[in-house]
Amino acid sequence: MFTSREVERLLALLEPTPFAHLRAALQQLAVQHARRVLNEDDTTETRAALAAVLHSLGIRLWELGRHREALDAHEEALQLRRELATQNPARHTADLGHSLNSLGIRLGELGRHQQALDAFEEALRLRRDLATQNPARHTPNLAQSLTNLAIALCGFSRHDEELELRTEVVVRWRILARLDPNQHQGTYQQKRDRLAGSFAKHDREPDEARQAEEDLAHRLDLET
Amino acid sequence: MIVTQVRAVLAALAGTPDRADAIRTAGIDRVATELIEHERQRWDRAAGDPRWSLPEGFTVEDREEALLALVLLAPTTFDAAVEVLRRLPLFRDKPEGDLRHLIRWAHHLYPGAGPAQVEPTPDFLRDALLAGLAQPAHAELTELLLPALSTQDGQDGAGVLTRLIRAAALFATVAPLVGTIVHNEPTLLPAAIESLVLTGPAARVVEQHLVGGDHARHVHFP
Numbered sequence: 307m308f309t310s311r312e313v314e315r316l317l318a319l320l321e322p323t324p325f326a327h328l329r330a331a332l333q334q335l336a337v338q339h340a341r342r343v344l345n346e347d348d349t350t351e352t353r354a355a356l357a358a359v360l361h362s363l364g365i366r367l368w369e370l371g372r373h374r375e376a377l378d379a380h381e382e383a384l385q386l387r388r389e390l391a392t393q394n395p396a397r398h399t400a401d402l403g404h405s406l407n408s409l410g411i412r413l414g415e416l417g418r419h420q421q422a423l424d425a426f427e428e429a430l431r432l433r434r435d436l437a438t439q440n441p442a443r444h445t446p447n448l449a450q451s452l453t454n455l456a457i458a459l460c461g462f463s464r465h466d467e468e469l470e471l472r473t474e475v476v477v478r479w480r481i482l483a484r485l486d487p488n489q490h491q492g493t494y495q496q497k498r499d500r501l502a503g504s505f506a507k508h509d510r511e512p513d514e515a516r517q518a519e520e521d522l523a524h525r526l527d528l529e530t
Numbered sequence: 531m532i533v534t535q536v537r538a539v540l541a542a543l544a545g546t547p548d549r550a551d552a553i554r555t556a557g558i559d560r561v562a563t564e565l566i567e568h569e570r571q572r573w574d575r576a577a578g579d580p581r582w583s584l585p586e587g588f589t590v591e592d593r594e595e596a597l598l599a600l601v602l603l604a605p606t607t608f609d610a611a612v613e614v615l616r617r618l619p620l621f622r623d624k625p626e627g628d629l630r631h632l633i634r635w636a637h638h639l640y641p642g643a644g645p646a647q648v649e650p651t652p653d654f655l656r657d658a659l660l661a662g663l664a665q666p667a668h669a670e671l672t673e674l675l676l677p678a679l680s681t682q683d684g685q686d687g688a689g690v691l692t693r694l695i696r697a698a699a700l701f702a703t704v705a706p707l708v709g710t711i712v713h714n715e716p717t718l719l720p721a722a723i724e725s726l727v728l729t730g731p732a733a734r735v736v737e738q739h740l741v742g743g744d745h746a747r748h749v750h751f752p
Binding site: 312315316319320323324325327328330331 | 723724727730734737738740741
């Protein structure tokens with residue numbers, strides 16, 4: 307008997323190995339299983355479980371270059387998570403953010419830049435709300451969304467907006483570093499250095515990066 | 531490392547300088563072929579040894595098929611070993627005593643822990659023998675033996691898979707046999723994956739034979 311727990315165990319076993327085809331095949335089994343369970347018992351939990359394995363399948367298929375199938379899996383997961391987040395935002399919005407973020411990355415890699423931008427913008431909106439509610443937990447994901455959107459905007463030559471978002475990444479890490487220096491000070495410094503590089507790339511002075519950071523930090527402090 | 535040592539031994543046994551040079555630089559398949567050829571001569575010599583009382587009716591090919599079957603399925607008792615040989619039509623109607631003589635002969639050549647066990651060492655030799663088993667000449671033998679795994683308990687099947695997957699890491703021709711076993715008995719897929727992970731990237735050639743089939747169709751979720 308091949309249980310869903312067995313599939314999970316084998317996937318964990320394969321995780322650090324180069325056997326990407328097997329990982330994808332097992333993930334497809336996990337999706338089949340989740341669909342069957344959902345057909346038998348349609349609940350929030352079984353829908354969330356199907357969305358989770360579809361999301362993972364999208365990642366696995368993408369690793370293999372099976373882009374069309376990967377996008378299908380990501381889009382189905384996104385659809386499920388949209389419905390779940392509408393019913394219970396507190397529980398499912400973070401997962402919806404993950405799906406939008408993954409889909410945005412994949413669309414960008416396929417050259418569908420406007421759709422990628424839309425996905426990143428939506429993910430960012432959701433993650434801003436989440437980070438407001440629980441900064442320690444959701445700020446790293448918010449920073450990731452800010453970075454992804456900044457990269458996408460760069461592709462549209464919208465450099466002022468790009469630098470503004472990159473500045474916010476630094477300020478978000480600065481806030482976390484203030485809450486827990488041991489955990490986040492290193493990341494904050496790293497992002498700060500990168501911000502100076504991004505400003506320099508667009509012929510802006512390093513001092514401007516520092517000033518932009520201070521201005522935004524002050525503004526966010528006022529807002530909170 | 532072991533291949534280098536085998537090359538050196540075979541080169542020393544080569545007979546002529548040209549042949550020795552060829553073996554020193556030979557690829558792994560050629561080394562395996564040369565090694566098995568030397569082993570065949572040893573099998574022949576041992577077959578003529580009155581201690582094993584091999585019936586004259588068994589041809590060289592019969593003996594080789596028996597030996598390979600015992601190496602592949604690795605039965606641990608005389609009864610199990612007789613059972614393995616009985617799966618092959620050419621031994622199906624032979625007296626049990628004759629089969630036991632064959633098993634003792636094979637055990638003498640490659641002694642395992644128990645009196646009926648046949649365990650070639652080093653691993654390279656076992657892998658080379660299994661690679662030989664994967665050749666078209668033995669297709670009928672593997673067709674008869676591999677489906678039989680489904681009637682054994684899971685542990686035996688897992689052991690066979692482990693041996694084949696390790697051999698496939700050196701000899702790619704063994705890999706399809708792994709796919710055949712899992713196709714016949716999908717419940718062995720987890721065991722195959724565990725062996726694959728333990729063997730590591732060298733066994734990558736096996737992967738396509740595990741995902742290429744329609745195993746999922748046979749997998750039953752509770």
